[in-house]
Amino acid sequence: MSSTQRIQQPRRYLMCRPEHFAVSSEINPWMNRGRQPDRARALAQWQALHDTYLRLGHEVELIDPVPGLDDMVYTANAGLVIDGIALGARFAVAERRGEEPHFLDWCAAHGFDVVEPVATQEGEGDLMLVGDTILAGHGFRSVRASHDEVARVFGREVVSLRLVNPTYYHLDTALCVLDEETIAYLPAAFDQPSQDELAVRFPDAIRLPTPAPDALVVNATSDGRHVIIPPDTGHFEAELRERGYLPVPVDVSELHLGGGGIKCCTLELRGGRS
Template sequence: MTTRTATPRRYLMCRPEHYTVSYEINPWMDVTRYTDRDLALQQWEVLYRTYLDWGHTVDLIDPVPGLPDMVYAANGATVVDGVVYSARFRYAERAPEGPAYQKWFADHGFVTHTAAEINEGEGDILMVGDVLLAGSGFRTDRASHRELADLTGREVVSLELVNGHYYHLDTALAVLDSDPAHPLIAYYPGGFSEESQRVLAERYPDAIIATDRDAEALGLNAVSDGRRVVVAPGATDLAVELRNRGFEPHAVDTSELLKGGGGAKCCTLEIREVR
C-alpha cells in the first residue's frame, strides 16, 4: 500500500449565515423544499473545525446578505502561485460573488486578475500536480481556459461536462494527490463526454473510478490534503477505494448544503501561494 503524506493547506471559507434555496440554477435546487440554515451552519462548522484540527490554515470571508450561495467559496476564484483569477458567474443571482471574493483577495495583498471570460472558479478549475484541469459545458466557457493558461503559464486541459447533475468539474472529479511526482484523481466517467473520458484515462490510468452511488451522493465533491480526505457519508464505495489506496477517508455530513448543489469541496477554496 502506498504511504500517503498530508501537506499543510490554506483555505478560504464563508459561513452560511444567509444560506437558503431561493432560486433554482442547478438540478439539486428546489425552492419548495425547506432549507434549515441552522443545520447548514452546524454542518459547515464541523467541516471548518476538521480542517483546523488537521493543522490547516482557514481564512474566512464575511458573508454578504442576499448572496445565499456565497458559502460555496470554491466558486469564488482560482488561486495559482499567489495569483487570483476572479470568477465571472454565468447566472445573475451569483454575479456579485465574484467581485466580493476578488476584493477579499486584493485587501489581503494578493495580485488579482479580473476575468474577461465566464468561469466559476475552482468549481470548474482543479489543479493536479503542475496541470490545471478545466471543465466546461454548463457554467464555465471554454474561452476562459485559454485566459487561464495565458495568466498562469500552466498547461490547461479542457474537459467537457455532459450531465447536468454534475454541472461543475468538482462534482464529477476529485483531486486526491496533487504532488506532481504522483498525481492521482477520482472521477465519474458518466459526467464527461467520450473524448474527455479518453483524455482522463490516458493521463490518469491509476485513477479511482467512482460508482453511480458515489456520484449521486456528490461524493466526488471531496477535499484531500494528500492523506486525509473529507468525503460525503453516502460515498461508501469511494471510501473503500480510498482506504485501499492508503488514504484516510473522513465522512463529514453536508447534506443541508447539498440542497443548494454543493458539498465539502464547494465550501472550500484552496489558496495556492507562490512556490
Template sequence: MQPETTIIARPETASPTTRSAVHKTVLMCRPEHFTVSYRINPWMHPEIPTSTSVAIEQWQSLHDAYVSLGFDVELIDPIAGLDDMVYAANGGFTLDGHAYGAKFTYEQRVPEGPAYMEWFAANGFEVHEPEHINEGEGDFLLSNGAILAGHGFRTSLESHEEVRRIFDREVVSLRLVDPAFYHLDTAIAILGDDNIAYLPTAFDDASRAELERRYPHAVLVTEEDASVLGLNSFGDGRTMVIAGRAADFDRQLTERGYATVGLDLSELLRGGGGIKCCTLELRR
C-alpha cells in the same frame, strides 16, 4: 438536528502505500444567509424549506475537520442576499500568488465575483479580473502542475485560454455532459499531486479518453456515490474529507492507503454543493 460526522482513520500500516500530508490553506464562508430561494441547478428545490441553522452546524463540522488536520482556514464575510456565497470554491482560482476572479453564469450569483476579488486583493493576491464566464475552482482544479478545466455548463471554453495566459500552465479542457455534475469539482476529486478520482459518465468521449490516458490508476467512482456529491471532496494527500454516504468511495480510498473523514453536509447539498464547493484553496 445535529450534523452526523463519521471519522474513519485507519492506520497507514494497513496499506503498502505510505502517504504524506501537504499543508493546505483554504478560504471558507460561513453560511449565515444560506437558503434555496431560486433554482439554477438540478439539486435546488425552492419549494422545500431549508434550515440555515443546520447548514451552519454542518459547515462548522467541515471547518473543524480542516482545523484538526492542521489546515489554515481563512474566512470571507458572508453578504446578506447572496444565498450561495458559502460555496467559496466558485469565488475564483488562485495559484502562485495570483487570483483569477469569477464571472458567474446566473445573475443571482454575479455579485459574488467582486466580493471575492475584493477579498483576494486585501489579502495579498494579484487579482486578474475575468473577461469570460467562469466559476472559479468549481471548474479549475490543479493536478500534477496542470490545470484541469471544465466547461459545458457554467464555465466557458474561452476562459480556459485566459487561465493559460495568466498562470502559464498547461490547461486541460474537459467537457461535462451530465447536468447533475455541472461543475468539474462534482465529477473529479484531486487525491494528490498525480492522481484523481472521477465519474466517467460525467464527461464526453474525448475528455474521458484524456483522463484515462493521464490517470491510468485513477479511482473510478460509482453513480451512487457521485449522486451524493461524493467526489466533491478535499484532502491533503494523506487524508480525504468526503461525504459520509459515499461508502464505496471510502472503501476504495482506504484500500489505497488514505485516511478518510466522512461528513454530513446534506443541508448544503440542497443548494447543489458539498465539501469541495465550500472550500477554495489559497496558493500564495
C-alpha cells in the same frame, strides 16, 4: 501503498459561514425552492467541516457573508488562486454575480495579485490543479474560451474536459484531486473524448460509477493523506482506504440543497500572505 506512506500537505483555505444560506432560486438541478434548508443545521454542518480542517492542521481564512448572496458559502466557485495570483470568477448566472467583487476585494486585501476575468468561468468549481496541470471543465457553466485565459494567467497547461450530465454541472461535482498525481472521478459525467483524455493521463485514477440516486460523492477535498468525504460513500471510501488514504467523513447534506458539498465550500489559497 500504506497510509503511513501518504504525505499530508498543509493547506490554506477560504470559507464563508452560511449565515444567509437559502434556496431562493433554481439555478442547478439540485435546487428546489420547495425544499428550504434548516439554516441552523447548515451552520452546524459547515462548522464541523471548518473545525475538521483545523483539527487536521490546516489554516482557514474567512470571508464575511453578505446578505442577499445566498450561495456565497460555496467559496470554491469564487476563483482560482495559484502562486499568489487570484483569478476571479465570472459567473454564468445572474444570481451569483454579486459575489464577484467581494472575493476580489478580499484577495487584494490579503496580498494576492488580483486578475479580473474576461471569459465566463466559475473558479475551482470548474478549475482544478493537479500537479502542474489545470483540469478545466466546461459544458454547463464555464465556457471553453475561458481555458485559454486561465492558461495565460497562470502559465500552465490547461486540459479541457466537457461535462455532459446536467446533474454534475461543475467539474468539482464529478472529479476530486487526491494528490499531485491521482484523481477520482465519475466517467459518465464526461463526454467520450474527455473520458479518453482522463484515462490516458491518470491510469491509476479511482473511477466510480454514477451513484443512484445522484449524490455529491466526489465533491471532496484532500491534503494528500486525509480525504474529506461525505458519509456513506461506500465504494469510494473503500477504494480510498485500499489506496492508503484516510477518509474523514463530514456530513454537509443540508448544503447539498443548494447544489454544493464539501469541495464547493472550500477554496484553496496558494501563495499570498496571511
